Amino acid sequence: MSNMSESLFTETPRFSKGVQLINELDIDRFPKLLTRILQNLHNKAEPAFNEAEQVKLGPALSLTSSELVLVIETLTFICQQAAYHATKPGILMTELEAVAINSDKCKVICEGWSAHGKPTIEKLKKHSFAPKQLQSVEWHLNLKLAQDSKSNLKEPNAIFQLNVENNDNDGVPSEPVLLEFNHSQLFNLYNKLEVIQSQLDSLS
Amino acid sequence: MGLVVIGLNFSDLFKMSGIKDHVNFLGYPLPPGVSLLVKSLKKYDISVFERLVTVAVEMSSDTNPTNHKFSNLTKGISKEAINHIYPGVFTIIRKAMRTPKNLLKKNVFENDLNEIMLPTSFHAPLSTALFGDARPSLEDNAHQQCPHVATLSKLRWRVDVAISNASLNRVMEPTILITITTDKGEEHTLEVSKEKFHQLRYSVLEVLNYMQQLEKRSIFQVET
Numbered sequence: 001m002s003n004m005s006e007s008l009f010t011e012t013p014r015f016s017k018g019v020q021l022i023n024e025l026d027i028d029r030f031p032k033l034l035t036r037i038l039q040n041l042h043n044k045a046e047p048a049f050n051e052a053e054q055v056k057l058g059p060a061l062s063l064t065s066s067e068l069v070l071v072i073e074t075l076t077f078i079c080q081q082a083a084y085h086a087t088k089p090g091i092l093m094t095e096l097e098a099v100a101i102n103s104d105k106c107k108v109i110c111e112g113w114s115a116h117g118k119p120t121i122e123k124l125k126k127h128s129f130a131p132k133q134l135q136s137v138e139w140h141l142n143l144k145l146a147q148d149s150k151s152n153l154k155e156p157n158a159i160f161q162l163n164v165e166n167n168d169n170d171g172v173p174s175e176p177v178l179l180e181f182n183h184s185q186l187f188n189l190y191n192k193l194e195v196i197q198s199q200l201d202s203l204s
Numbered sequence: 205m206g207l208v209v210i211g212l213n214f215s216d217l218f219k220m221s222g223i224k225d226h227v228n229f230l231g232y233p234l235p236p237g238v239s240l241l242v243k244s245l246k247k248y249d250i251s252v253f254e255r256l257v258t259v260a261v262e263m264s265s266d267t268n269p270t271n272h273k274f275s276n277l278t279k280g281i282s283k284e285a286i287n288h289i290y291p292g293v294f295t296i297i298r299k300a301m302r303t304p305k306n307l308l309k310k311n312v313f314e315n316d317l318n319e320i321m322l323p324t325s326f327h328a329p330l331s332t333a334l335f336g337d338a339r340p341s342l343e344d345n346a347h348q349q350c351p352h353v354a355t356l357s358k359l360r361w362r363v364d365v366a367i368s369n370a371s372l373n374r375v376m377e378p379t380i381l382i383t384i385t386t387d388k389g390e391e392h393t394l395e396v397s398k399e400k401f402h403q404l405r406y407s408v409l410e411v412l413n414y415m416q417q418l419e420k421r422s423i424f425q426v427e428t
Contacts, residue, residue, distance in 0.1 A: 042371075084373050124371045128379065130395035137400075137407045141414050147350035152304040156415040159353055160407070164394060177384065177392050180353040183415050190412060192359050193405050196380060199363045200398065203378055 008081045008095045015099075018074030021067055023102045029061060030108050037075050038116040041083060042123035048072060082113055083121055089114045135163040135174070157182055228316045229303045230296065241292025242321055250325060252285050253293075257329040260294045264301070265341040267348060293330070300334050301346045310335050354386035 009015060025033075040048040049057060049072065058068045082092050089110045096106040137160060144155040162177040181189065230238060245253070259277045263269045278286055296317075300308060310331060317327050334342075361382045366375040380396045396404065 080371065083371060086372070086374060121372065124369075125366075125375050125377045126397060127369075127371070128366075128395060128397070130379075130381070132392070132394045134394050134396045134400045134404070137404050139407055139411055141411055141418075143418065149298075149302060149346040149349045150304075151302050152307075156418050158411045158415070160411075162394070162404075164392070177394075178353045179384070179386065180355050181411075183412075183419070185355060186408060186412055186415065189356060189359065190405075190408050192361070193401075193408060196361055196363065196401070197405065200378055200380075200401075203363070203365065 007098060008085060008087065008092075009078065009099050011099060014070070015074060015077070018070050018077075019099055019101055021063065021071050022074060022105060023100075025061060025071070025105070027104055027108070030105060031112065033061075034075060034109060034112045035116065037072065038079055038112055038120055041076070041079050041120050042127060048076065078109065079113075079120075082117065083124060086121060087113075089117070129167055131166065131168045132174075133165045133167065135165045137162055155182060158186060226312070228319055229308050229313070230299050230316065230320060234320060235292075235295045235299075237291030237295045238320065239292075241289055241296075244288035245323060245326060248285055248289065250329075252281060253289060253326055254329045255281060256286070256289045256293050257297075257333055260290065260297050261333045261338050261342065264294070264297055265338065265345050267345060296330060297333065297342070301342055354388045354390060356384060357387045358385035359383070360385075 037048045054065065054068060058065050061068065061071075063071060078096070081087075087095070092113055093106055093110045096109060097103065101109075139158055139160045142157045142159070144153050144157045146153050158181045160179045160181065162179070164174050164177060166174045256278075259274070262277055263274060266273065278290075300313065313334065314327055314331065317330070318324070359382060361380060364379050364381060366377045366379065368375050378398055380398075380401055382394055382396060384392045384394070386392075
């Protein structure tokens, strides 16, 4: 029982026009076009095809530039909706046929989705816009032998560098966080991390 | 004619040659403050000396000593007395703190003071300062007074699970948000994904392991 309100795609005039153009596309070029769009789905900053490529692509598919933009948009929208609802390929097939896309194109889309759908969803899951994200952890271990106020020390000392990626409007480049630890301080940190880990474990 | 065989070892030879095997904790030659102290001590009463020892301990235990604090503590003591006594006392305390604990026991300390000809009556304030209750705070301060990169003073965290976002209806990804406060006053808030958190945890464990291995080695067991 498929309810119309549950349909993945709302058929606006622009969407219908896009579908029409897609149906007219040459089937040979179609898979590559789709793959490119799927692979760029998680990358919201950059479009699937840059300016130069769009200029070449239009005549190759016998589309004007505005028609090409519409086709790319429609395909992107289809993929985004499929990702949003985490649609299985079978259901996607039904939905696509319901909006009157030719069955050969439906097949190509579903095949593309089966192949690239899961990695795309995973990438979208990881996507986060927190201002500062931990990228990597580097460290080195020293042995502190003496200082001006104390001789004969022999204390191990670790310096950690937390490389941070700054997602904040790209104004300031990422700043690493430097931290120094002796044995007991590092042990305290380890205990705190263990508590966090137990929380994570209790989730799954 | 018989041969007399004498067994000699290294420390015997050392003693016979007149070279001492113990070096005064103050070093040779004596720091100028200390020689001045020894020369001028006849003029002063033990109470002035005791007061200045207390001042020196206070200033050495403080992480941020200020001139203001010093002038407060030395109210009522003549400038001349301060100039003659304080530098020596401060240097003695500083040098004594620098030497590792097991090399400078109380009797060794008193012997060294005798060697520099500090009158015996003046030993007591210094001994109580260095081997009494004030010792732990002096130790702490000596330990911290060195150049260092920021250390972690506070780590606050929370675990979030993203349920959905603009691109996906169902996300269910846990992430961790941590705020690091360092002892230099900087604050950093970072988001850590599960994978990066595991990397961090692994690095911490790896370093801890190396530290433990280091500490097990024989150079640590031997107390010089």
